[in-house]
Amino acid sequence: MTAQEPNAKRTFRIRFARTGPAAWIGHLDLMRVFERALRRACLPAAFTQGFNPHPVMTFALPLGVGVETRDDYAEIGLSEDMDPALFARRLSAALPEGLAVSQAQAVASEGGPGLMARVRAAEYRLEFPGASAACRRLLDRMARPGDDGALPVEKKGKDGVRTLDLRPLVLSLDPAPPALPAAGPAGGVAQATPVSARESARDALSALVAAGSRENLRPDLLLDALVRYAGVPEAVAGNARILRTGLFVDGPGGTLVRPM
Amino acid sequence: MTNFPTGVPPVELPRRLLRSVEKPARYVGGEWNQVRKDNRDGALTRFAFCFPDVYEIGMSHLGLRILYGLLNDREDTACERAFAPWPDMAEALRREGIPLFSLESRTPLSAFDFVGFTLQYEMSYTNVLLMLRLAGIPLSAAERGLRDPLVIGGGPCAVNPEPMADCFDLLVLGEGEEVLGELLDLYGAWRRAGRGAFQAVLSDGTPVSGEGREGFLLAAARIPGIYVPAFYDVDYLPDGRVASVRPNRPGVPERVLRRVVAHLDRAPLPTRDLVPNLEVVHDRVFLELFRGCTRGCRFCQAGFIYRPVRSRSPGALAAGAREALAATGCGELALLSLSTSDYPALEPLADTLLADMEPRRASLSLPSLRIDSVSLGLLDRASRVRKSGLTFAPEAGTQRLRDVINKGVTEEDLVRAMGQAFAGGWNGVKLYFMLGLPEETDDDVAGIARLARAVETQYRSLPRETRKRPLSLTVSTSVFVPKPHTPFQWEPQIPLAAMKEKQRTLRGLLQGKSLSYQWHEPATSFWEAVLSRGDRRLWPVIRDAFEAGCLFDSWDDRFRLETWLAAMERHGLDPAFYANRVRDPGEVFPWDHLDMGVDKSFLLEENRRAHAGVLTPECRTACSACGAACFGAGVCVGEEAAG
Numbered sequence: 001m002t003a004q005e006p007n008a009k010r011t012f013r014i015r016f017a018r019t020g021p022a023a024w025i026g027h028l029d030l031m032r033v034f035e036r037a038l039r040r041a042c043l044p045a046a047f048t049q050g051f052n053p054h055p056v057m058t059f060a061l062p063l064g065v066g067v068e069t070r071d072d073y074a075e076i077g078l079s080e081d082m083d084p085a086l087f088a089r090r091l092s093a094a095l096p097e098g099l100a101v102s103q104a105q106a107v108a109s110e111g112g113p114g115l116m117a118r119v120r121a122a123e124y125r126l127e128f129p130g131a132s133a134a135c136r137r138l139l140d141r142m143a144r145p146g147d148d149g150a151l152p153v154e155k156k157g158k159d160g161v162r163t164l165d166l167r168p169l170v171l172s173l174d175p176a177p178p179a180l181p182a183a184g185p186a187g188g189v190a191q192a193t194p195v196s197a198r199e200s201a202r203d204a205l206s207a208l209v210a211a212g213s214r215e216n217l218r219p220d221l222l223l224d225a226l227v228r229y230a231g232v233p234e235a236v237a238g239n240a241r242i243l244r245t246g247l248f249v250d251g252p253g254g255t256l257v258r259p260m
Numbered sequence: 261m262t263n264f265p266t267g268v269p270p271v272e273l274p275r276r277l278l279r280s281v282e283k284p285a286r287y288v289g290g291e292w293n294q295v296r297k298d299n300r301d302g303a304l305t306r307f308a309f310c311f312p313d314v315y316e317i318g319m320s321h322l323g324l325r326i327l328y329g330l331l332n333d334r335e336d337t338a339c340e341r342a343f344a345p346w347p348d349m350a351e352a353l354r355r356e357g358i359p360l361f362s363l364e365s366r367t368p369l370s371a372f373d374f375v376g377f378t379l380q381y382e383m384s385y386t387n388v389l390l391m392l393r394l395a396g397i398p399l400s401a402a403e404r405g406l407r408d409p410l411v412i413g414g415g416p417c418a419v420n421p422e423p424m425a426d427c428f429d430l431l432v433l434g435e436g437e438e439v440l441g442e443l444l445d446l447y448g449a450w451r452r453a454g455r456g457a458f459q460a461v462l463s464d465g466t467p468v469s470g471e472g473r474e475g476f477l478l479a480a481a482r483i484p485g486i487y488v489p490a491f492y493d494v495d496y497l498p499d500g501r502v503a504s505v506r507p508n509r510p511g512v513p514e515r516v517l518r519r520v521v522a523h524l525d526r527a528p529l530p531t532r533d534l535v536p537n538l539e540v541v542h543d544r545v546f547l548e549l550f551r552g553c554t555r556g557c558r559f560c561q562a563g564f565i566y567r568p569v570r571s572r573s574p575g576a577l578a579a580g581a582r583e584a585l586a587a588t589g590c591g592e593l594a595l596l597s598l599s600t601s602d603y604p605a606l607e608p609l610a611d612t613l614l615a616d617m618e619p620r621r622a623s624l625s626l627p628s629l630r631i632d633s634v635s636l637g638l639l640d641r642a643s644r645v646r647k648s649g650l651t652f653a654p655e656a657g658t659q660r661l662r663d664v665i666n667k668g669v670t671e672e673d674l675v676r677a678m679g680q681a682f683a684g685g686w687n688g689v690k691l692y693f694m695l696g697l698p699e700e701t702d703d704d705v706a707g708i709a710r711l712a713r714a715v716e717t718q719y720r721s722l723p724r725e726t727r728k729r730p731l732s733l734t735v736s737t738s739v740f741v742p743k744p745h746t747p748f749q750w751e752p753q754i755p756l757a758a759m760k761e762k763q764r765t766l767r768g769l770l771q772g773k774s775l776s777y778q779w780h781e782p783a784t785s786f787w788e789a790v791l792s793r794g795d796r797r798l799w800p801v802i803r804d805a806f807e808a809g810c811l812f813d814s815w816d817d818r819f820r821l822e823t824w825l826a827a828m829e830r831h832g833l834d835p836a837f838y839a840n841r842v843r844d845p846g847e848v849f850p851w852d853h854l855d856m857g858v859d860k861s862f863l864l865e866e867n868r869r870a871h872a873g874v875l876t877p878e879c880r881t882a883c884s885a886c887g888a889a890c891f892g893a894g895v896c897v898g899e900e901a902a903g
């Protein structure tokens with residue numbers, strides 16, 4: 001955890017986006033990509049001790065391979081203080097195609113659960129032909145009482161395949177989400193995140209689902225449910241664009257708020 | 261995704277496809293320092309740099325990094341990359357009817373002007389065919405027309421490209437930095453003339469002209485270092501040996517002399533290196549200290565085909581290192597050369613680098629060191645924490661056999677150095693040996709085990725307090741593969757059964773708690789021996805093997821010897837003819853017209869000295885007049901890296 005690391009004098013929370021080719025980078029590799037960007041930008045990253053020093057860095061919620069994001073967060077330890085806006089700008093400029101940092105802010109480093117442990121929900125936008133109609137069919141099913149409205153899907157885990165009911169994990173579904181703004185999240189820089197107007201206007205649905213270390217609904221499982229219960233052809237679901245559009249943590253009085 | 265600035269529309273890569281394959285990041289590009297040029301009007305010459313193996317291997321290769329930067333520095337050229345798709349991706353591309361494309365702009369390879377392969381090992385030949393096939397480019401040069409790309413090759417296997425000669429429109433012999441520029445200049449002239457009748461002047465002042473693809477190739481064949489296989493006829497003796505290789509067009513040179521860059525400091529160091537988005541085999545920036553090697557170990561092809569030794573100056577290296585670390589953000593820099601300890605100013609250079617890197621928390625790695633007190637000191641300073649693996653290559657188990665191969669290392673040196681290493685806190689040692697060297701006897705094989713035991717004894721002789729961690733001693737053997745342009749090019753490889761027998765013997769001798777034995781799959785070494793000294797009659801065999809499914813042959817678990825043997829048999833060829841035959845001193849080799857600068861008579865004399873167990877001094881001690889002085893460069897003319 002960032003706060004406990006002896007070398008970190010300060011912790012910055014960053015908000016970032018990843019689209020395009022960067023969407024295909026695996027989670028561990030993404031850490032290395034950030035590490036190299038920190039070095040290229042000559043930012044005062046704090047390093048862990050030991051054989052293989054690497055920057056003190058945690059991601060709020062790892063992203064699956066092939067999943068894009070417009071609204072994601074990570075925390076990075078710094079060995080000395082600096083202007084957060086400058087940090088964000090310099091880091092963003094040193095990231096490869098498809099990755100961009102829009103904001104950074106210093107976070108209190110005393111105690112409390114880390115960002116990762118506080119994540120509760122994520123919002124995904126799924127784009128594919130027939131998304132709106134499929135979303136409505138899924139909503140109809142979920143409105144049915146009892147087991148008739150359940151969404152059991154098979155989930156492959158460490159200990160084999162088990163059946164999981166997705167209904168309690170789906171917090172809300174929107175069959176007609178607004179088109180994505182061409183730029184990144186409000187106030188964002190989102191340079192090098194080429195999402196054309198044509199692309200964001202596609203048939204889409206938006207889903208707010210449980211996320212984090214306690215309960216987590218991966219977007220590919222939601223696509224499985226759309227195949228099984230909303231008649232989406234498998235080939236179409238397999239080609240869907242998956243975009244994380246929001247990540248939420250516990251707010252005051254049980255509300256969900258964005259981390260920044 | 262984004263608008264790709266090329267004149268040819270990019271291929272569509274469905275998400276479904278990328279989600280179905282292992283490590284999709286291999287196929288999407290977008291790395292830091294990637295160069296993507298605006299070529300919407302198609303004004304730039306398109307050069308596809310192709311590495312016939314997976315991304316993680318290809319991206320670890322220094323040659324790619326050098327030439328990618330160099331070609332993209334040209335205003336008239338856009339160099340992009342392609343790698344061999346792993347079988348899952350190859351299958352997916354076939355299924356979806358998607359042609360193989362470049363990473364930068366996703367342009368189909370068939371739309372490139374040049375499709376250039378680097379041939380690093382013979383066992384990648386079928387992957388060259390895979391990439392051409394997936395790109396829809398005819399496999400044989402003779403089948404290609406005016407609209408097809410020029411398929412070119414280079415790299416170490418180009419010193420005997422004969423088994424693949426029919427595949428390539430042309431090959432580049434030696435270092436590419438200068439000759440590729442000359443080739444692209446000539447191509448520019450042809451392209452401006454609409455690939456019709458053209459005139460140009462080569463860099464040495466020679467006027468050339470011609471028409472069509474053949475005209476261009478005829479002009480290209482006059483560039484020193486360019487080999488156009490179609491312009492040479494090979495005649496065979498009734499027994500299958502080569503009778504002669506002769507040019508079949510006027511103006512084509514009898515022999516093609518390899519190109520060398522005389523002054524390395526004038527050749528750019530790659531600093532704006534590509535930074536892969538996924539972990540590759542060698543995930544670090546390389547600093548090339550020098551080219552060539554003075555040692556002349558008789559089995560080692562690199563020791564003869566890169567002569568003479570030419571060094572970069574320490575000042576240029578230190579500056580290049582600083583720049584490369586800043587431009588890439590890599591946390592590790594590796595010194596690269598065939599024998600790092602031979603760099604004249606190694607210690608001061610390493611100390612300068614370490615002083616620079618320490619505050620950046622970057623680490624220095626020093627492969628290919630001779631293990632002695634100097635290098636142990638260096639390694640100690642370079643790795644403050646990790647002290648696990650030391651590697652050392654005695655290559656042969658006895659002094660007699662080491663003299664045969666001209667490896668000037670004594671058992672005493674080795675054991676003493678190991679003692680120093682153990683005392684200094686190292687506990688892991690890996691020893692490399694070769695099996696099946698010329699003149700090898702059973703005693704030499706047993707000698708490998710004796711040497712390992714001597715190292716073990718050395719460890720045990722240390723006081724207990726020094727031995728904090730248990731010894732981990734690994735012996736690794738590979739099978740000797742006789743290579744063209746070496747003193748052992750006349751030698752037979754031992755038969756497959758003998759390889760297995762020797763490995764079995766060693767397995768028995770190398771039992772023990774702290775000992776482990778690793779060996780290479782003998783079948784791949786056997787096939788490497790067939791291909792490396794092969795002739796043009798092997799081309800249909802390679803095609804057949806490819807059509808029958810052979811791919812990624814350098815991967816032991818994918819290599820299919822039976823398929824290759826069946827293909828040989830279909831074409832009436834015997835693999836033993838290539839791998840296991842003793843060649844006559846007077847035999848004409850398929851590669852004799854390709855001149856590395858080292859005289860065949862020198863190689864033959866070295867062969868004689870090998871059998872007599874006579875050592876030959878390295879270049880700095882005494883010049884043996886190998887012939888490489890014809891390049892007038894480096895160690896031959898007394899040029900050493902200045903301080």
Ligand code: SF4
Pocket residue numbers: 554567568569878879880882883884885886887888889895896
């Ligand atoms: S000519 Fe002499 S110095 Fe030059 S490479 Fe040959 S042996 Fe070495």
